[in-house]
Amino acid sequence: MFADLHLHSYFSDGTFPPEEVVARGVQAGLGTLALTDHDTMEGCPRMAAACAAAQIEFITGAELTAEHDDLELHILGYFIDPENQKLLRELARFQIVRQNRIREMVARLNEVNVPLHADAVFALANCRSPGRPHVARALVQAGHCATHDQAFERFLKKDRPAWVPKAKMSALEAIELIHQAGGLAVMAHPALNRADHLISALRSAGLDGLECFHTKHSNSATRRYLEFAERFHLLVTGGSDCHGKSKGRPLIGTVKLAYEHVEKLKQKVAERKLATINGHK
Ligand SMILES: [Zn+2]
Ligand SMILES: [Zn+2]
Numbered sequence: 001m002f003a004d005l006h007l008h009s010y011f012s013d014g015t016f017p018p019e020e021v022v023a024r025g026v027q028a029g030l031g032t033l034a035l036t037d038h039d040t041m042e043g044c045p046r047m048a049a050a051c052a053a054a055q056i057e058f059i060t061g062a063e064l065t066a067e068h069d070d071l072e073l074h075i076l077g078y079f080i081d082p083e084n085q086k087l088l089r090e091l092a093r094f095q096i097v098r099q100n101r102i103r104e105m106v107a108r109l110n111e112v113n114v115p116l117h118a119d120a121v122f123a124l125a126n127c128r129s130p131g132r133p134h135v136a137r138a139l140v141q142a143g144h145c146a147t148h149d150q151a152f153e154r155f156l157k158k159d160r161p162a163w164v165p166k167a168k169m170s171a172l173e174a175i176e177l178i179h180q181a182g183g184l185a186v187m188a189h190p191a192l193n194r195a196d197h198l199i200s201a202l203r204s205a206g207l208d209g210l211e212c213f214h215t216k217h218s219n220s221a222t223r224r225y226l227e228f229a230e231r232f233h234l235l236v237t238g239g240s241d242c243h244g245k246s247k248g249r250p251l252i253g254t255v256k257l258a259y260e261h262v263e264k265l266k267q268k269v270a271e272r273k274l275a276t277i278n279g280h281k
Contacts, residue, residue: 001259003032004252005059005078006188006211006239010126011043012063013133015244018047021252024242026054028253032262034059034078034239036188039094040129041082059262062091063188064178068171068202073193075174076211076237079269080183087181090169095128097167102130108162109135109155114144132156133243171198175206182273184208184265186237191221196228203232208268213238213255235268236261 008014009021016024018035025033033056035047044060051058060082064075080087099122106118116138124141125134136151145151155162169177175185186209187195187202199210212225213236229236238257242250 001031002029002256003034003057003259003262004028004030004239004242004255005032005034005061005237005257005262006036006063006076006214006241006255007033007252008037008063008241008243009035009043009047010244011040012037012127012129013125013131013243016242016250018043019050021242022047022050022054022056024250024252026056028256030056030253030256032057032059032259034061036061036063036076036239038063038129038131039065039091039098040127041080041088041091042128044082057262059265060183064174065094065166065168066171066174067168068195068198071193071195071198072166072168073171073195073198074188075171075178076186076188077174077178077181077183078186078237078265080178080181084181087177090177092128094169098130099128101164101166102135104164105132105135105156105162108164109139112155112161114139114155114162116142116144135162171202172205175202179206179272182269184235184268184272186211186235189214189216189241190225190228191217196224199228199232199234203234207234209235209237209265211237211239213257215240215251215254235264237265 009018041062048058061078066073066075103118121138136148139145139151178185188211210229240251240255242252
């Protein structure tokens with residue numbers, strides 16, 4: 001049994017509807033899927049229904065954009081209660097931050113004589129959690145750039161004309177937010193954030209796990225993070241970070257997490273639930 005615990009749908013910057021994510025997961029032989037859209041859980045009910053229909057396991061999730069010591073970090077939340085009011089309020093707040101950032105990026109594009117309208121980006125994104133990839137797609141669609149990568153290179157990457165810094169919650173807030181919603185907090189793709197030196201501090205702040213297996217982790221990075229996980233008693237997760245087709249082919253199925261890791265996650269959630277119940281007695 002294998003799992004993919006890092007997947008995006010068109011409820012954030014993925015291109016597949018949740019049903020297609022599930023269909024492709026089944027094709028790839030996966031028995032457990034988690035949906036981890038950026039700053040939203042909107043796709044979870046549909047993903048849950050599609051997994052139930054396909055008779056595979058579904059884990060609710062989200063990927064929160066956070067920062068610690070001026071470094072951007074992505075914190076994955078798993079087994080979070082999708083009805084948790086505090087989490088939903090915070091997600092709504094960050095969705096508005098994202099929408100304002102799109103407007104600012106478009107204003108900067110207009111300043112360098114690229115005529116794009118924010119409404120065109122919102123129409124294309126068609127979700128509450130729009131991001132830079134949507135601006136890139138809008139630039140390609142309007143003929144201003146040949147490819148998504150070119151849009152990032154010319155305009156959207158850090159220090160390019162339309163780059164706008166993103167307001168983020170602190171990593172400690174993200175961990176706390178996930179915990180109070182009954183979930184586990186996991187540092188996503190640590191090799192991409194060069195955040196090794198923060199792992200110990202975040203572990204002390206309650207971080208539960210480390211995404212050791214990721215499409216963009218080399219074998220040596222995977223080994224390094226497995227060692228970190230063991231040293232700091234962190235749970236191990238992994239996923240493809242599939243956003244739809246990437247260079248013609250979806251990434252789902254390229255990272256297959258052994259089910260024993262999912263079992264350990266579930267055990268930790270159950271233990272925490274029990275501790276909370278006992279704590280309230
Ligand atoms: Zn990420
Ligand atoms: Zn992701």
